[in-house]
Amino acid sequence: MTNFFNLKIPEDEKKVLLHTCCAPCSCSIIARLITDGIEPTVYFYNPNIYPHEEYDRRKAEVIRYAQKMNIPFVDADYDSDPWFEHVKGHEEDPERGERCTLCFEMRLGKAAAYAAQNGFKVFTTSLGVSRWKDLAQVNRAGEKAAASFPGLIFWAQNWRIGGGQEQMDRISREENFYRQRYCGCLYSFRESLRRGFPEFSGDQPAL
Template sequence: MKLLLHICCGPCASGVVEELCSEHEVTLFFFNPNIWPKDEYEKRADAAKKLSERLGVPIIMGNYEHENWKDAVKGLEKEKEGGSRCSVCYEYRLSGTSRKARELGFEFFATTLSISPTKSNRRINEAGMKASLGSNFVAYDFKKSYRKSVDKSSEQALYRQRYCGCEFAMRGSN
């Protein structure tokens, strides 16, 4: 099955891509307009490209739509991490992934977001199901691969960030 895999960053993807490639024809999709500031976005995009190159897995780089993303989360800036803002953020990114999957003829799409030990699988999967108009969202729970992702990204010297990317998390608004 052809799978468009939304990746939040190279390190998180490093823990699951090889396994998925043994079961599916995978293309990576880096679409993360939540990441701020722009130089942080570029570091993460570079790490995603390096991983793609090393594994020989194609990657599509989405547009950096930070202002559109800010409009989507407007009014939720002061929400706590893990709250409503995160759900809207997941939905924004997975809707973009679903659109790209339909546009390019992928029947299925998924995300690496569930690898984070601090992110709600339930919220991620709800966002993916809501976004899956015309293509099928495949819900994975990658939490057990988190340690593997830390080790692999370290072995491959991939840039590993210290926050989700959201400017409101970075600024401590939550």
């Protein structure tokens, strides 16, 4: 198993922009970065999340943990209309299909733009932490986003390995994070209802 604290950030940078989807998926990343002396700035841009109340709930948990860890939080605000337009025609795509690719590219493209405009040389994301996501698909979207900004690097770290999953579960329990049963968008929400997955919090594993 990879050493939990053996992180190698590109170019030996000391700060990174962390695109964050939710508190459970990002908490272990934040803890690992801080332990290794890397300064994360949390960037929350997730216009896919449905409904708005769900978005607010997830964002509040991220803010709570960022404040506890004394790290910056950037709120990119909620604007779902462009997201729905961006994935139009892919409403019936399966999980890990083209709709997810479009979604990742939109969200990480926005994160890359913010990173480039605010002096970050490296950015990464918590999107690949979920076992339901295709890590290679996430990384391709991140690398595509970075390619639009010369000198910007997408850090394609596998945050699941080296104790990452166990750390995520432990911190989530300790912090009593709200933990959702669907990835976020309207279409994954509908699928969760078909599968009979209610929302919940506490000790049960999230997506």
